[in-house]
Amino acid sequence: MNILEKIVSHKEQEVETQSIIVPIERLKSSQRLFAVRDFKQALLGSEIQIIAEIKRCSPSENDIMLDADPVQVSVSYEANGANAISVLTDQHYFCGHLDFIQQVKASVKLPILRKDFIISEYQVWESFQAGADAILLIADAIDYSLLIKLYELSCELGMHTLVESHGMESLESIVKLSPDIVGVNCRNLQSMKTDIRLFESSYSKLPINSIKIAESGIKTRDNLRYIADLGYDSALVGTSLMQTGSPGIALAELLNRVPA
Numbered sequence: 239m240n241i242l243e244k245i246v247s248h249k250e251q252e253v254e255t256q257s258i259i260v261p262i263e264r265l266k267s268s269q270r271l272f273a274v275r276d277f278k279q280a281l282l283g284s285e286i287q288i289i290a291e292i293k294r295c296s297p298s299e300n301d302i303m304l305d306a307d308p309v310q311v312s313v314s315y316e317a318n319g320a321n322a323i324s325v326l327t328d329q330h331y332f333c334g335h336l337d338f339i340q341q342v343k344a345s346v347k348l349p350i351l352r353k354d355f356i357i358s359e360y361q362v363w364e365s366f367q368a369g370a371d372a373i374l375l376i377a378d379a380i381d382y383s384l385l386i387k388l389y390e391l392s393c394e395l396g397m398h399t400l401v402e403s404h405g406m407e408s409l410e411s412i413v414k415l416s417p418d419i420v421g422v423n424c425r426n427l428q429s430m431k432t433d434i435r436l437f438e439s440s441y442s443k444l445p446i447n448s449i450k451i452a453e454s455g456i457k458t459r460d461n462l463r464y465i466a467d468l469g470y471d472s473a474l475v476g477t478s479l480m481q482t483g484s485p486g487i488a489l490a491e492l493l494n495r496v497p498a
Contacts, residue, residue: 240428241297241427241430242379242404245297245331248331249355250357253358253360262359262360270366270369272340272343275349275371276371277349280321280349281471286470288320288473290322290489291323291475291476292311292342292476292480293477293480294332295331296477297331297430298425298431308342309342314487317498319495322348322351323349324476325339325352325370326354334354336368350369350371354373356373356375357384365397366396370397371397372398373392374399374421377408377412382414385411398418400420402420402422403423403440404426409440412445420445421450421453422436422441424452425455432455434456437470457478459492459494462492479492486498
């Protein structure tokens with residue numbers, strides 16, 4: 239069992255418990271407090287667009303920045319050139335929390351991606367009510383029929399969806415779905431190591447009209463130039479920024495900007 243399978247198994251139990259505490263009917267009848275921001279539009283531009291991620295810990299890196307304040311980090315990201323913010327909400331493996339979305343949404347004007355292991359309709363509704371503007375769906379984590387169902391529900395609720403692949407096998411599902419936004423994550427789910435060469439080998443197989451995001455393994459300006467030259471529209475960067483202890487300043491340096 240690889241790490242993704244372990245996480246999904248834990249997530250199934252987590253969702254089952256949470257749905258008893260707050261039934262899905264109550265979620266559906268709740269009032270969303272925030273307007274939906276245009277995540278897709280934020281990824282369009284002449285330069286590579288940055289989705290800056292708030293990540294406190296991970297199975298591959300262990301403790302990254304455990305004491306990170308999501309509000310402070312997001313404000314600094316916005317001031318230093320981020321186009322959107324990814325908020326990791328998984329608590330058990332990534333030290334996140336669903337409440338981080340509302341905290342960040344109230345503090346910045348950028349669209350917010352909920353980064354989690356979304357495997358159920360319940361979590362899509364949960365994301366919507368929490369204030370997320372987009373959600374992540376990992377094609378490697380769920381079967382194709384469920385991928386379609388959750389993608390369509392997200393669209394119906396007015397959110398965008400980043401559909402992510404970790405390898406060639408799941409790319410087939412993504413091509414069939416042809417989502418508005420597709421991500422290639424270069425982290426191997428067996429070894430947990432990153433290999434940015436996957437961005438090149440995957441690019442020609444991605445849906446032509448999709449916005450294309452490169453995820454994981456991006457640490458330097460050269461890495462950014464590399465994926466931009468390949469044709470990617472955006473990069474999702476988190477670990478390398480958070481590990482510095484000053485993520486916003488690290489983002490400015492990555493983008494060759496004067497830190498704010």
